[in-house]
Amino acid sequence: MPKEHANWSPYDNNGGTCVAIAGADYCVIAADTRMSTGYSILTREYSKICKLADKSFMASSGFQADVKALQKVLSSRHLIYQHQHNKQMSCPAMAQLLSNTLYYKRFFPYYAFNVLGGLDSEGKGCVFTYDAVGSYERVGYSAQGSGATLITPFLDNQLKSPSPLLLPAKDAVTPLSEAEAIDLVKTCFSSATERDIYTGDSVEIIILNAKGVRHESEPLRKD
Amino acid sequence: MSIFEYNGSALVAMVGKNCFAIASDRRLGVQLQTIATDFQRIFKIHDKLFLGLSGLGSDAQTLHQRLVFRHKLYQLREERDMKPETFASLVSAILYEKRFGPYFCQPVIAGLGEDDKPFICTMDSIGAKELAKDFVVAGTASESLYGACESMFKPDMDHEELFETVSQALLSSVDRDCLSGWGGHVYVVTPTEVTERILKGRMD
16 A cells, blocks of 8 residues: 655745845845745735844745744844854854754755855955755855746856856955946846746845945836 | 756747847757767758757657658748748647647747748747747756846847847856756848857856
8 A cells, every 4th residue: 555645745935036146345135025825925025134143134035934933043043142252243154053053954954045145254245055954155146046047047147257267266256336236136136027926026135335234125026 | 857858958049120049059968968069959941940949859850850841842832931920830730739649849930021020939849839029948948048038138139239148148048057058059040141150158
C-alpha cells in the first residue's frame, strides 16, 4: 500500500521581489509592497523591509509568516548584542548572524529569501545575498523573489565588469552615483511588474548613506 | 526534468522601425553535457521570413523540414512567398495536429509582411499563437529574456540600435542560464538586406 502524504503544507508563498545594490558610500535596498497567496492579492501595502540595525536593512521575499518570525528573532538577538557590547552590530556581523539563524533551522527551514543591505565599518555599501538555509555571499548587487530571474540578468548587464573575463574585486561596489542607482532600481521594478504577476502595486526604496536613512516610494502597476 | 529542458535553448525576436531582429544561442546539450557549440536554431523560410525553434533539438529539425516542404509547395501553387501571418497560422495548425502527442518545440516566427511591416509571434508547443508588438522570447532562458528585453526595449529602434539591444539582452540572459549560451546568432532583417552576425560571449 503506497505511503499517504500530507495534503497540508506548513508553507505558503506570498510572492514579491527584493533588490539591493551597493555603492561606494551608499546602499539601496528595495522591495515591492504586494503580498499575495495563489492568484489572489492579500494586500497592496505590505513592507518586506526590516531595519535590523542602524546600518543593516533586510529585505525578504517568500513566506511572510516565516519572514516575520525571522525578523523578530534577529531584532531580539541584536538587542541582546547591544546590551552585552554597548554598540550596534556591524553589517558583516549581522550577515553572519542571519546565516547562523537560518542554518539553525536547517531541517525545517524559514521559507525566506533574504537580501541584507547596509554600510560596512568603512562606510562602503555592502549587500549580502542568502538562500533559505543560510548560504551567503557578499556581492555588489542582488535580487531575490519571484521577479529575481527577470531582474538579475539586467543588473548583470548594467553593473558587471566590461568583460566577463575580468573578475571583479572581492569587495566590488558599483561606480554608479546614488541617483543613478535609485533610477536603475525603479527601472528594474517597472520591468519586473510587467511580466511577473506577483510583483507590483508599489516599490519601497531605502537609501542608506553617511548622512542617514532615506525612504522613497514609487507606484507600480496594480494589475 | 522536463523534455523542454533536455537540450537547452534561448530565442528572442524584437521589432524595430521597419525592421526586425531574431537571435538565438548556439549551444546544443544533452542535459548537463555540451555536444555542439554551433547549433542552428533559426531557419530562413524566405528572404523576409525567419523561423526560430526552441526546445527539443530533434523536433526542431523535424519541424523545420516539414515547414520548408510545406512552404515550397505553397510557392509552387501560389507562385509567391508566404506572408508571415499565414505562415504563423500554418505552424499553429501543424502543431495542433499533434495535440495528443506534440512536438516539444516552442517556435518564434519573425518576418516582414505587407508593406514591409515587421511581424513577430511565438506559440506554445500545441500551437497557441501569441502576437506581440514589441518582442517575443522562448527557451530555457525565457524568464531571464523577459526581464532583460522588458528593461532594454524601446519602440522604433533603427537596425543598428536594434542589433545592439537584442545582443545585450540575449547575452545577459543566457549568462544566467546553464543550459544555453556558447555565443549568439543574430539576424537583423530590413526591407533591403539581411545581416547575419555571430556573437562571442561567455563560452560556458
